[in-house]
Amino acid sequence: MQEINGWLLDVFENTQAAGAVVWVLSDKGERLRLYQPLPIRFYVAGPAVHLREVWRYLKDHPSAPRLSRDQKRDLFQTDPVDLLAVEVASLSDQQRLFRQLLDQFPTLTYYDADLSIAVRHAAKYQTFPLCRCRVKFYESYLIQELEVLDTRWDLDPQLPQLRILHLEPDCDPAHAAPLALCAQMNGQSSRFSLQPVRPLLINLQALLKRLDPDLILTRWGDTWLLPYLFELMEKHQFELALNREPGRKYMQRPERSYFSYGQIIYSGQQIHLFGRWHIDQKNATFWGDLGLDGIFEMARVTAQPVQVAARTSPGTGISTMQVLTALEHNILVPWHKQQGERPKTALELIESDLGGLVYQPIVGLHRDVGAIDFISMYPAIMVRSNISPETAKPRLLEVSAEPQGLIPLTLEPLLEKRVALKHRMSSLPRWDPRRKLDAERSGAHKWLLVTCFGYLGYKNARFGRIESHEAVTAGGREALMRAKEASEDFGFHVLHMYVDGLWVKQEGYTQPADFAPLLDEVVTRTGLAISLDGVYRWVAFLPSRVNERVPVPNRYFGVFQDGSLKVRGLEARRRDSAPWVARMQMQLLEYLAQAESVDELPDYLPGALAILRQHLANLRKGRVPLTDLLVALRLTREPQEYTVKTAGARAGQQLQTIGKSIRPGQRVRLLYMHGGEVQAWDMPHTVDPRRVDRARYYELAVRAASSVFWPMGIPEADLRAWLQGGIQLAFDFAMPAGKRHILLPPREEEKAWERLFTPRVNEALLVKLNRNVLVG
């Protein structure tokens, strides 16, 4: 018998013996493959006469299930449910048996029937990925005892030193055929040519054997790299040690398009390995936001395997957490939700189904504005008012006397961890490296908490209920109204309210401390945690593009007192903006953010206009790389289904003509070309830069710039006129109010811009330019 301390890396089904394989990384650095039995139990409910039929059907079944009677709690029923418990030795047997029972007895109710092995293991042993554990095992590596030493809620978990191999093709396979693979680990880089194949496989094999990575971190690994390598392995009869688990292939989850919150989402195919992890940065849901530490945190708190947590939505994460809570509290997990909505009148529907509260902003520029946010408002309401499918509908924001429901039970520790991390982050100096780590982990919590509310109303949420969903939004509206009343009682002017935040100002209130009494009052009146997001030196709320008199919620930009920017709803934040446009807008904002106060802003406007002119000149002179002009548009249906052929649909059809598969929900990268045409970026031939429609990009840039200059008193029409060759730009600056002038003589660029839109002159300008890289 041996005993080790270490970290749990992965749990999956054992194909060599019934039960689970448990990979552990010991304190000494050994990677150990252990195993243990894990009987799988599920339940059938229904009329006694039908259950007897099931019993008869199963008693001589080849999988030899253990059958017994049981009684457990269904969250949606008041009395315990009489059950037939069915237990088999392996997950595969259970899944097969469940499918057979569904065919034979489709009208019966099934519980705990489609749970993953990881969540069953987590419920039984309190395990989760990267948990610290003590394991006793026999010589045969059979686990005798498994004890978990930390919890999912530890603020500073001790994490192992992982071996990470970075592996990627030398270019985007969707755009061009890769020629080599680039590998990098511990600061050492290697490059493997894809041809000839045999040396490639041999060299890769040597690398894998020598480094034995715990994680293969790829780009395009799910969609191209690993499928390509597996194809080569099969063709050349070569066993590449991508898995640590001997004799296992890989687990492939196919690509799919699905609807989520009214939007069509595309999820690329996935390749999961056994014994080590594979994460494709390009297919990881929140790689950009969370990074590896955020993904590990997502896996730890949700108890989903790392490879799953990296790729699934936070909704799946929160659902797994709820299932785990149910299993831990002996509550049945229904195979699917059956309970419908209690009937209500149309009048009740109008009164209850309202969503979040929004007060349209007062458009324009404002100085010294405090931004106040409720911390994780909806989850906090769910915990405070004990909102759960099985609990009574609460009175607005009141504490419930009922025992804690399943949803608050699940959320409370997560919420506490997030609040604790946020408090710690705010106390750490900017240079402290823990800030970044805490921010990534807190980001994972934020996504889970944001989703948990929506999940109450989600069609496939097993523990969702629309009435609970409505109760949460009702609480949210009440909290925001109480905050507004408190602000006005304290003499503040409320500029904007948006679901869980409000923007307030009062003459002479410029420092965070000035807002503290208001925050205390809001906490007293609502019972919810609230924080000051910051005090803006200045903030600009923007109107609708169609009608300047109509404000648009959540479309603003502003500068906090420390000079940091906050931008919402502008091109700089949109995923379908060309990078060049987004960068130009961001540079304008960053330049203006240097103004120490709103009074200095007019002095910065000439410089900002010069930045805009410089960017436009770059476009005209062909200094903008084509990749910076790419626009990525999401398709909401198959390209041929569009009745109005949008730019995205036309680019999608171009890709289809060369045999590339384009699914709804995917983004298509394209360039705008002359004559209203588009060019899909991932076509095999190179793009002729002379055909790029620079006038279109000019238009996009001016529109984006106009959003920045409009609140400063410069209307879009005036900006355009000036850019086309005006001499003097006169404008009314909002504060202090008054007429200002920017006098800039028109330069040669403006003359050239006039010529730009004349095709004949245009061609003359273009010939000098680099054909492949730059815009003509």
Added chain:
Amino acid sequence: MKSLFPSQLPNQIILVMGEHAASNWMWELSAWLALQGNLRVLDAGNRFNAYPVAQAIRRQHQNPRVVLERIRLSRAFTCYQVDVLLEEWQPLPYPTLVFDLLSTFYDENVNLPESQRLLRQVIWRLQQLSKIAPVVVSTRLPATICAERMVLYDMLKAQVGELRLETELTPEDRAPLPAQLPLLPAFDTSTPT
């Protein structure tokens, strides 16, 4: 509004097909039926919007709150919920409207044989209800990402008494809004100044 609907709906299943599951037409129908009496609504595709219904009622009735109270509705988000709700509904002498019935059956999370089994049950339940009061069911065709589920639409179509194809309502279809009364005392604009 009356011109849009027959004066008396027959006691049978009437299937209404259209883009967005003919929601505009169904809202108008809800208002028209509620003006005459009680009404049951099963919203299976999150399509029922009480605001246009209230507006349509307001054009005909001075107290829309009373009329809105006559509409009792439940929302279903899965085909299992559709089945359970209809099972719970007792046959009553009120019209029943089902918005976007097939929406949840088109859901790719439920396999097709299971969706077919449930839909058979649901159609049977609707037929029972339609024996004593009209049942109007709206639907739409499946999106291409689940085109194989067209068979569900065919199943439903084969079992209904009447099929209507509805295009989106145009403003001309709606009853004209009453003119805004002048807020100020009238004056004769023809008077020379």
